[in-house]
Amino acid sequence: MSGIEFKDRKSPFSPHYDDFYFAHQEGDRESSYVYLEGCGLPGAFQSGQAKTTVAEIGFGLGLNFVLTLKCFLENAAPDQELEYWSAEKFPVSLSELRTFYTGYPDLVPFAEYLFEHYPVLTPGVHRVFIKGRKATLNLLVGDAKQLFEQMDFKAGHWYWDGFSPQKNPDAYSMELFKEVVRLSSPGARGASFTAAGWVRRQLESLGFRIEKRNGFGTKRECIHAVYEGADQTLEREAWYSRSRLKTLRPGDRIAVLGAGLAGSAIARNLAERGFDVQVFDPQGIAERASSNTVGLFNVQLSRLPNPISRFSQSSLAHFIEEIKKLETPRHLGILRDEPRTLESLNSSRYPEDFYQAKDDSVFFPKCGMINPRTLCIQRLDHPRIKFIQKEIIAVTDEAGRKILHGEAGEDPWVFDHVIYGLGADLNLGQNQLIHPLLTGLPLRPIRGQTLLVKPTPESSSLNHVLVKVGYASPIAPEVTGHSYHLLGATYQAKEIAPNQEELDADHLLSIARSKWAEFHSTQNIDVVSSKVGFRCSTPDKLPLIGPLCEPEYLKNTYRHAFKGSTSGGLAPLESSPGEWILMGLGSRGITYSSLAAEILGAMMTGSALPIEHDLLIHLHPARFYLRSLRKTTA
Incomplete structure (x- = not known):
């Protein structure tokens, strides 16, 4: 400062x-x-x-x-x-x-x-x-x-x-x-x-x-x-160029597939830009991974800046601005009891009012918790957004138009653009993928489990979120709609044991009793319910934001660029016209969703991006294909 x-x-x-x-x-x-x-x-x-x-x-x-x-x-x-x-x-x-x-x-x-x-x-x-x-x-x-x-x-x-x-x-x-x-x-x-x-x-x-x-x-x-000089441009890598992307025009028809954090965020963003949007989800609004009653908006820290910490910082500021505008009910304050948190803050340029050091813990007064479903409902409450609780079986292309096919006997819907904001199952109800180009994306389901537990005499006075390995929420009925604590959340990408739900419940209760004084004295924490959900994540834990890319085009156009040739003179990126993706928000979906939608909205309208180019390349949907090309052509 x-x-x-x-x-x-x-x-x-x-x-x-x-x-x-x-x-x-x-x-x-x-x-x-x-x-x-x-x-x-x-x-x-x-x-x-x-x-x-x-x-x-x-x-x-x-x-x-x-x-x-x-x-x-x-x-x-x-x-x-x-x-x-x-x-x-x-x-x-x-x-x-x-x-x-x-x-x-x-x-x-x-x-x-x-x-x-x-x-x-x-x-x-x-x-x-x-x-x-x-x-x-x-x-x-x-x-x-x-x-x-x-x-x-x-x-x-x-x-x-x-x-x-x-x-x-x-x-x-x-x-x-x-x-x-x-x-x-x-x-x-x-x-x-x-x-x-x-x-x-x-x-x-x-x-x-x-x-x-x-x-x-x-x-x-x-x-x-x-x-009085000539108009100049900085030559970016051809494979990240936006010059050939099909951008939105006034009156274009837009479909969003998925009504969770990702889908609701981009629908709202485009509606505020003046476009009409139809959102499809057969399960309803925020009925999958976005359906927890508690979700944290937090920041990821590191001793040295890296793509995750940088995107997290900018995302947090953007998300706080959004929920302020929407007047989303929230409960502020997160206490993180992690030594590396303070080490990261001491080596970084964070503003003094962003955190308060307390012994070995750090308090973040501007971070906190919301109800994800409430947020999704608020986002979709806009006169330019229409929610349709229908199942989409497949998306095909006919003369540049996107044809959305529903159940047998239903007339298809016709759009100019479609955005995939799907969850961990990559579809909206069927066992097959909606679009074949989703097949090559390295999206993976990450299992997460949470517990609702009754308060104890000691825990009733808790007035902020506790974070250490897991997290425990305070009682905040104005946010959650109930008077319980939420303990969470497990993170599993590997094989799941037959009794995994029981194992994870014991694990979460053990964390609560051993890490937080509010639960120390209670050996038998009264569990109200257990919930299992699946986050949609990527190998590098950063979302996919941008055009839906065709692997064969990338391979045929850019493979020689990774064999020692220069990138100059290469054709700009071409994608599947009018098809976009906002997926892989993972366990930080609440924090990431608002800025991710602003980035995609800027791409779709051909506007200036709200993010540095050297960070964008860690979010672009083509990045995994390009990394694979580098390995195979080295």
Whole structure:
């Protein structure tokens, strides 16, 4: 975190950069003059263009964002959208934001949107929505160059707002400006408070035409710029290209197969983007692995960042934003009694308000539990979503349309796109696969068992989730609909013994008695019921998000790329047109589902992704085929 010092409410100071955030106490007027006017705002909003994309180096206290949001809301038509991207290496806390904006009472009504949606500031990309999806803030926490080189948006306006170039030269480096150029639309405009010669020369060498303006207040000069160079793209691996994917068009008919966590999440995401969606599941809403009365939203930690920990962190922030919007009943607080948890936190850049160390345990006040079925029902409660409790036997393709075949005698349904959000059985009621391309996916069922148990005198006072090997939930009828604890959950991918349910029940009870003081004194915990479910997981414990790929196409197109040849000149990825997959959420399905749906929704609409490219490749459905190709062609 930044650790701001306030000389007064209008003069925030950064000890890290030994510099003030603003040159004057009139920070709002200075920023409006330098950045908004310098980039031609509100003209872009008044021109009627459907979407305006603004990008920024240095989010700071969010003043440029709040001013831009205010300008947008006051000038844009109802059908226009604002997309805002900003990188910040040392983000400020919510309490520091609130302190700062007390000095600008006229901006508080607009800053409240930022306060309400300010994300959990873990490293990575955080996307939040304001007024539905009218305005989108993408806050990138970390090094600007490293994060921007992983992004694929195109900005028409740039705010170059680091601290003084002498104090923060990285914010004006040639390497970073090269990423700015790649992410700029032709004719993009930029502005900065600094007119330093070396900064101007770097921008000019990359295709920006620079003009000096009078500076604000006592400052002599500032600059604004127009990009006159060619449109640039960063050549990603051909097998992860999105250029040939069949994206959604207005009026397209969309089917989602599966009404659990995955299916409900993507249905809601697409409905909020303005598309009509039909969801099919013969069992009803959340009747399989998503049917537990308790589900945790938690974070996976590691001493060093890895794909699972990175995706988990971004997913948690996105999920918290979603349940806040849906007003999903939840019970907050998870106490993790695991030594490695504290070790991981001590070696990572997690915000101070994200956790509280307690002896050998760590308390996470923003994590907690929900009822998964309640969440799925809420997600599907949207005027653009229709739930159909029907069985789909097979999906076929006819002239680019997706034909969904039901039971004998039923007329088939016709769609333009179909999304597979199925569970561990990979079908919706029959013993055969709905689609042959699902055969090659390394999806596997993971058995899990939970117990509902009656409270003891000691356990009745438990007010947060306990996690150590397993977990124990507090009594929270407002979430679960009952007054019992839930103990869970086992995790088995191997052979199941004939008496496995009895063995697992004994195992869960043993954990409760040995690990948590609330159950120590009770030798005979009264079990109300036992439940067995099967999660749909993958070998690397990360979901499959993206287009449904054809193994033969991958093999024939890319096999030589793994024999020493370059990837340049290879054909972009082609998939089964109009077929998508969101599966394999595994035991972290609640936490993962919201961001996974946002990623898939962005893919399907051809929009900028809310995730780094080097993380996307660990989620793409083609990854297992490609890994196999590498092994066989090495």
